[in-house]
Amino acid sequence: MKHSIYIILLFVSCIACTKQPKLDGLDLEKWRADRGGCKGDRLKMVEKLKSLKDEIKGVSSNDIDDYLGKPDIQQLADRSQEYYIYFLEPGNHCDDIKKKSTAQMMAVRFSAMGMATEVNFQRGMPEE
Template sequence: MKHTIYILLLLITCASCTKQPKLDGLDLEKFKNDFGGCKGERLKMVDKLKSLKEEIKGVSSNDLDDYLGKPDIQQLADRSQEYYIYFLEPGSHCEDVKKKSNAQMMAVRFSAMGMATEVNFQRGMPEE
């Protein structure tokens, strides 16, 4: 019984230790306040975001919410994985959120454990 408690405490401790990304040079408040990229502020940050791609990998979905804000679209993928979609430029989604948009976006794929495994810059929704 004692060993079980120690193992549980160890697992909880490990789970709470997530990677804290160094997003230096990125104006996180401007990013968060430009929902959907509709104000054009995120478009100015594309090069910086691309340079931080490796920093974003390994970050938990909860932490990414804290840094970049809620995603513009949250898409479920196969095997309990998901994508966070952040539009980086204005598009048809700015007029009607239900419209399919071909605007430039950053798609972050999360594993079933909630850790970022891929960061892609693309147009159109990710393939599942």
């Protein structure tokens, strides 16, 4: 019984100690207001965002939601992992989010524990 309590406390402590990203120089208000990258404001931030790629790794999905807003698309991957997709430029998705888009995007992959493990800049949806 005593060991179970220690394990639970250790688990809670690990979850509570998530990394807070330092996204200095990124206008997060403008980013969140440019849903789907359809206004073109996110496109102006791509180089800065790429330079902050390592800051995003290790951040929880909840914290990413707080900083960057809800993803434009949330895609499930294998082994309980998921991707958050943020479009960086206008594309077919601006007319209908369900349309397949080849617009430039940032894909953040989260582990089963909800921590960002990869940040990729690409065109088209990530392969599972």
